[in-house]
Amino acid sequence: MDKNPKKIKEMFNQIAQNYDVNNNLISFGLHKIIKKNVINSFKFSGDCLDLCTGTGDIAELLKKQNCNVVGLDFSKNMLEIARKKHSDIKFIEGDCTSLPFDNNTFDNVTISFGLRNIENYDKALDEIYRVLKPDGYFLHLDFCKKNWFANIIYNFVVPKLIKIFYGNNQPYVYLVQSKKDFFDDDKLTEIFYKHSFEVNIQKTFLLGTISCKYCHKSQII
Secondary structure, three states, X not given: OOOOHHHHHHHHHHHXXXXXXXXXXXXXXXXXXXXXXXHHOOOOOOEEEEEOOOOOHHHHHHHOOOOEEEEEEOOHHHXXXXXXXXXXXXXEEOEOOEOOOOOOOEEEEEEEOOHHHOOOHHHHHHHHHHHEEEEEEEEEEEEOOOOHHHHHHHHHHHHHHHHHHHOXXXXXXXXXXXXXXXXXXXXXXXXXXXXXXXXXXXXXXOOOOEEEEEEEEOOOO
């Protein structure tokens, strides 16, 4: 798939205004429940960085755990909405493959439904490792490829719903395809290990459609 950063940024800027409404539509409202379940499953503290923060759902949940949160995204339009929704959280525009932070800055880094849209995911993972403090943790949340029934819903039903309610389903055709092309759980664990992250805890949701990996920053590089 063509994941040229400029094109991906333009796409997210284009869908930003309807992003929250469409997320509720295509997940039947479940995405908020899953995100809340995931974040509340772990004890976050200290300085937290939420990458591909979008409109700030995960950043808000981290803030509720009394973390010092920074949300980063490369979509200006997404961040404008995030700042309106969460005025007490710091949001900055930036690139996941070139993070504007010093080494060993954050206790935790999270990324949800974002890594599969990054062309140079190796560089993004290297940057996550760099900005994490020693003994820090990395949380990844995204689709996986386990359940055929749920995949049918997301691959065929969702684009039709978006076209009916939104009028232009092309960005979501891309997002569905990116889900299909993303790594399966085993391959993703292998990639994380290659970048010196050890998967401590793994959970799945929606009959295995969505996977969460809670990873420890290894000192073996």
